[in-house]
Amino acid sequence: MKTKLRVLKVGGNLIDDPKKLRSFLNAFAKLPQPKILVHGGGKIATETSKKLGIESRLIDGRRITSAEEIQVITMVYAGLINKNMVASLQALACDAIGLSGADGNTILATIRPKKPIDFGLVGDVEAINSALIQKLLKADLTPVFCAVSHNNKGQLLNTNADSVASEIAIAMSFFYEVELFYCFEKQGVLENVEDENAVIATIDTAKYETLKAAGTIKGGMLPKVQNCFHALNNNVSKVIIGGPEVLNETHKQFTTLKL
Structure with a gap:
């Protein structure tokens, strides 16, 4: 029986709210x-x-990245945010190590095709160095990845963080039983964005198509849910979208994705 591995992606306003982020990191450290x-x-x-x-x-929740903006993204993602999170986790006795995709060649990507939309220096994940990540985990280190990859030709690339989490979860499923969590400021996918309690408990592929056609799932939620199903179709055992409370096993309000 494989050991359970949890892959958590944190984003949205959780990162922008210091109090909520501290609470999340405290729960994650435990x-x-x-x-x-x-x-x-x-x-x-x-x-x-x-x-x-x-x-x-x-466009559809995905950032168009110019040569100027990849510099900003690298400074903010791989620098400011990543190292502050690592430092916070160290203070919570969680031995974390901050990584971009270029570190240890952990996330190799290719520049997205220019058609139908030219996203600039945006990378689609090509390969995950799961063997190196496994070594870090076996050393009792907790990898903390930002959403910056590279193309192995010296170019850093902006890569959707939901995609990074999904691809890492898929790659690590060779070694572990992987559970993937997408944590943000909402309690899950909402039927009505004006009602914080209108959480959709379960979404399967058929319901996803219905919700997308109705415009209930749109913007940044689109790539998130797409990555959820991509993970489920590639050996990830469980995928959940919700608030930081999902780390508490007694919490019941979140969205579970199913095939």
């Missing part, structure tokens, strides 16, 4: 090993770009 954390940080990157006079553009 989870048993092995575990992996993946984080985004889009809002902070957008605000930093604006201060520098760089315009940010998103």
Whole structure:
């Protein structure tokens, strides 16, 4: 029987709210090993770009990344956010190590095709160095990944954090029974965005298509849910979307994805 591995992606306003982020990291630190954390940080990157006079553009929740903006993203994701999270986890007795995809060649990506939309320096994950990640986990280290990959030709690439979490979860399923959690400021996928309690308990592939057609699932939630089903179709045993409370096993309000 395989050991359970939890892969958690944290994003949304959880990263922007210091109090909520501390609470999440405290709960994450208490989870048993092995575990992996993946984080985004889009809002902070957008605000930093604006201060520098760089315009940010998103299409269907995905950022178009210019040569100028990849510099900002690297500074914010791989620097400010990643190292603050690592330092916070160390203070909570969780021996964390912060990584970009270039570190140890952990996340290799290719630049997304220019058609039908030119996303610029955006990478789609090509390979995960699962053997190296396994070595880190066996050393009782907790990897903390930002959403920056590379193409093995010296170019850093902006990569959707939901995709990074999904691909890492899939790659590590060779070694572990993997559970994937997407944590953000909501309690799950909402039937009505105006009602915080209108959480959809379960979404299967048929219901997903219905919700997408109705416009209930849109924007940044689209790539998130797409990555959920991608993981489930590739040996990940459980996928959940919810608030930080999902780390508490007694908490019942979240969205479970099923095939």
